[in-house]
Amino acid sequence: AQKVTQAQTEISVVEKEDVTLDCVYETRDTTYYLFWYKQPPSGELVFLIRRNSFDEQNEISGRYSWNFQKSTSSFNFTITASQVVDSAVYFCAHSNYQLIWGAGTKLIIKP
Template sequence: AQTVTQSQPEMSVQEAETVTLSCTYDTSENNYYLFWYKQPPSRQMILVIRQEAYKQQNATENRFSVNFQKAAKSFSLKISDSQLGDTAMYFCAFYGQNFVFGPGTRLSVLP
């Protein structure tokens, strides 16, 4: 069975600085997809970024980028130039046969 682990329950970062959220997963599949979702205090689930496992190039969306290490089964999210609006829960998710979400990391951006 697939599992997703986020080892950092809580993190904080100063505004304008860079922060990296960790995610590791376990699977025997070779073709799969990885996602990062953001859940702000409003509790909407918002897709931040996605990565196809067959692509070696790391995905980037504006200030958000990932470091995808397929052999290590690692999929970390880097947020550059952190903004107050980035304060949220961040969930890593894996999709192979099924969707599996990690437990989340609560990120606080400090002014």
């Protein structure tokens, strides 16, 4: 069965530090998708990225970058030069048609 593990329950850093959120997944599917979502205090889930299982290229979008390594079943998320507005709960999820979610990592960015 599919499973997503986000071992870091909470991370606290000072503004401008870089921070990496870990995500490890388990699946028997050969074709699947991986996602990251952000949930700010307002509660609405915000889509950040989708990767398919055949595309292991790392991706960078502004201060955000993602490292997908199929060999270790990991899909880690790095925020460079963190800002207070990055404070939120971040979820990693796996899907072939339904999303299976990790428990989330609460990220606190202190000014």
